[in-house]
Amino acid sequence: MWWQKLWEQIETCLIAKDRWKLILEGVGNTIIIALGAILIGTVIGAVLALMRVSQSRLLRGISTVYITVIRGVPVVTQLLIFSFVVFAPLGWNKLHIAVVAFGINSGAYCCEIFRAGIQGVNAGQMEAGRSLGLSKAQTMLSIIVPQAFRAVLPTYTNEFVVLVKETSVAGYIAIRDLTKVGDAIRNATYNAWVPLFAVAIIYLIMTLGLSRLFAVLERRLARSDRG
């Protein structure tokens, strides 16, 4: 029967020889890299975005150069540079290097998302805050940023989802992420489609789950703001 054959293949590829543990390890590493990177990327992006809309030409310049360089170079190339050049002398754990490298990369994209959000808030909001005696920084933090955050949440979610998928190149610096693990099983079992489809399905579950999570958050925020 065909389903018996299918089960045998699944058994060999995903269960036998503790391969499910390998897959779990891959899932874990992918999640660690994506989560760590989005945290770092969000912080870097927020700082860069504030620099980008500041009065200071120097700060604007630094931010612009950062974004131009990071967005203009493929993430794999950056990952290799961080791994074999920048952090090589420090002898860091590869996983940590990947978190930082993807975080620095994501920071450039987060910055552009946040900047668009900040500049999308009506100029009258800044004027109203300033006219009440609030400083520029106070107005930014309590009036502009909260409105900008709500506006960019869907795009920000998208960046997170993209990031999860981008971590699939972590194998280039010998990290056993989900993709790498799937590929390793393919090599060992001479069976391509079961491990690769399994990996694809796991990615799909992760990205769908993330989208759902953010959709809930968006609805929560929308409830308090019908504007």
Add this chain to the structure above:
Amino acid sequence: MIEVKHLYKDFGEVKVLKDVSETIEKGEKVVVVGPSGSGKSTFLRCLNLLEKPTGGEIWFEGQEITGKGCNINHVRRKMGMVFQQFNLFPHLSVLDNITLAPVKQKLKTKEEARAVAMKLLERIGLAEKAGAYPSQLSGGQQQRIAIVRALAMEPDVMLFDEPTSALDPEMVGEVLNLMIELAHEGMTMVVVTHEMGFAREVGTRVLFMDEGRILEQAPPQEFFGNPQNPRLKDFLSKIL
């Protein structure tokens, strides 16, 4: 209270204000009228430095606010401003809109600010809207709350930038009535508006601006009854 000396403002090549000098005394209600593009809004927005003057001086309560070393944030606490588009903060409740500035600037504790805000809201009959968000309110309600938000800072002067121009006609009255009340309480006011009835009723002085200059000024009776400048005559004949 406010002294403007030889104020100039350019936007690139366009000269919006050309040598405007004006003194506004405590308790005055100065109404600024003129055709659109005459520079009246820019003049008002220069008074609290929302627009940075290109040249000239502005003095407020004995301090040169255009000078170096002036903390404009402290000056603005004493100058309330009301905008044409209300500019309430859409992500905050009505109460938080009013209490945000005094609390953030540590002028009042949260409890004090809330008490003041509720008193002000009761006064304009909107106490039950304290928890509502701006988008749930009518334009007239929003603008009255914007006025109250400025009042919560306990300003010495209130600047109004066409406060009724964005309102549906049936809501103009409630906003004007609140402004008239303020005027009767002795608030110093500078009002840019097209509401000639308001200018007539509460203005102590009416200024006519055109092409970046103040061309004529007089108490309302004289201003409307016996205009001198031909451009003002032309302007009044079109709108009255």
